[in-house]
Amino acid sequence: MDFIDLKSQYAALRENINARIQQVLDHGQYILGPEVKEMEAALIAYTGARHCISVASGTEALLICLMALDLQPGDEVITSPFTFAATAEMIVLAGGVPVFVDIEPDTANIDATLIEAAITARTRAIMPVSLYGQVADMDAINAIADKHGLAVIEDAAQSFGASYKTRKSCNLSTFGCTSFFPSKPLGCYGDGGAIFTSDDALAQACREVRTHGQSQRYLHTRLGVGGRMDTLQCAVVLGKLDRFEWEIERRLALVEAYKRKLQAAVPGLQLLTVRDDRDCVWAQYTVFVDDREALQARLKAAGIPTAVHYPRPLHHQPAYAKYAQPHDCGHSIRAAQRVMSLPMSADLTDAQQDHVVAALAAAIG
Numbered sequence: 001m002d003f004i005d006l007k008s009q010y011a012a013l014r015e016n017i018n019a020r021i022q023q024v025l026d027h028g029q030y031i032l033g034p035e036v037k038e039m040e041a042a043l044i045a046y047t048g049a050r051h052c053i054s055v056a057s058g059t060e061a062l063l064i065c066l067m068a069l070d071l072q073p074g075d076e077v078i079t080s081p082f083t084f085a086a087t088a089e090m091i092v093l094a095g096g097v098p099v100f101v102d103i104e105p106d107t108a109n110i111d112a113t114l115i116e117a118a119i120t121a122r123t124r125a126i127m128p129v130s131l132y133g134q135v136a137d138m139d140a141i142n143a144i145a146d147k148h149g150l151a152v153i154e155d156a157a158q159s160f161g162a163s164y165k166t167r168k169s170c171n172l173s174t175f176g177c178t179s180f181f182p183s184k185p186l187g188c189y190g191d192g193g194a195i196f197t198s199d200d201a202l203a204q205a206c207r208e209v210r211t212h213g214q215s216q217r218y219l220h221t222r223l224g225v226g227g228r229m230d231t232l233q234c235a236v237v238l239g240k241l242d243r244f245e246w247e248i249e250r251r252l253a254l255v256e257a258y259k260r261k262l263q264a265a266v267p268g269l270q271l272l273t274v275r276d277d278r279d280c281v282w283a284q285y286t287v288f289v290d291d292r293e294a295l296q297a298r299l300k301a302a303g304i305p306t307a308v309h310y311p312r313p314l315h316h317q318p319a320y321a322k323y324a325q326p327h328d329c330g331h332s333i334r335a336a337q338r339v340m341s342l343p344m345s346a347d348l349t350d351a352q353q354d355h356v357v358a359a360l361a362a363a364i365g
């Protein structure tokens with residue numbers, strides 16, 4: 001069993017994806033070819049954001065937004081310590097200082113009620129992470145940002161396709177940044193990502209930063225990067241889009257089934273909470289367990305792959321320890337000790353899921 005089954009997905013979409021790739025090889029416009037614009041237009045229609053700027057990866061998306069905001073050395077960006085390293089990494093790379101605010105223990109997303117106390121005269125932006133595919137409390141976060149004149153950058157690398165009230169992830173704040181890393185809910189066959197914004201000037205700034213700060217050919221008006229997403233990868237995303245809504249429906253059905261089966265077979269197992277006003281796309285199906293290492297070993301012996309997202313909060317990573325706050329982000333520390341992700345993808349079969357649940361029940365015993 002694969003942790004994320006990309007082979008079955010390709011088998012289902014083979015003709016579509018192959019034809020899309022062949023078209024690129026035939027026209028030969030490998031950089032900023034027609035599929036780039038076509039994908040951006042399709043994702044604009046999907047999210048409802050006014051602009052989509054495709055970029056080289058989800059990591060690059062975060063960096064380009066921060067550069068488009070003209071982040072200055074020492075500027076502070078409030079974020080969660082319970083995330084993939086790229087979130088804080090790009091803040092530091094852009095010259096900023098990550099300010100870690102703890103998570104809600106039941107959703108594992110940044111606790112919006114703790115943000116205001118972390119704002120200082122140097123704060124420029126808030127970067128909530130839509131962890132596991134569930135958006136944080138964006139209305140509350142946007143209200144705080146408006147009051148203090150801050151930008152909000154949603155790290156939506158795991159949440160493309162998720163919804164919050166009536167709107168889609170990536171279209172909830174100043175910027176939404178997603179990733180098309182192969183294992184994300186919408187993945188390509190390499191690295192890729194996208195920035196979404198409805199601010200015309202910021203969209204233009206992102207486009208310039210994406211191509212070496214060029215406002216026109218060989219006129220470099222600002223500092224930029226080589227951050228484009230290539231045409232072939234956009235073609236792969238387009239090849240996957242036709243089935244994407246089905247995949248989300250299937251993920252939601254699988255998660256309802258996980259919940260039902262786990263509650264019956266492993267009573268007392270703590271599951272992730274999803275708030276009533278949002279849908280999670282479950283980039284990872286993560287549960288909370290004790291004695292995780294032993295459990296993972298038993299599951300591995302039973303043929304069940306598992307993963308940990310993430311084993312250490314960033315303020316306990318050597319590279320970011322100097323940004324630790326006096327308060328210890330205790331919920332993040334405990335979540336890092338207890339989270340474990342189970343096999344999850346739209347092509348997981350009901351029989352495979354039964355096998356996972358039975359093995360987990362036996363392993364917890």
Ligand SMILES: *Cc1c(COP(=O)(O)O)cnc(C)c1O
Pocket residue numbers: 057058059060083084086087129155157158178179180181191192193
């Ligand atoms: C995957 C991920 C990223 C980085 O995306 P890449 O496309 O791999 O660069 C950033 N933040 C989070 C939360 C992620 O899960």
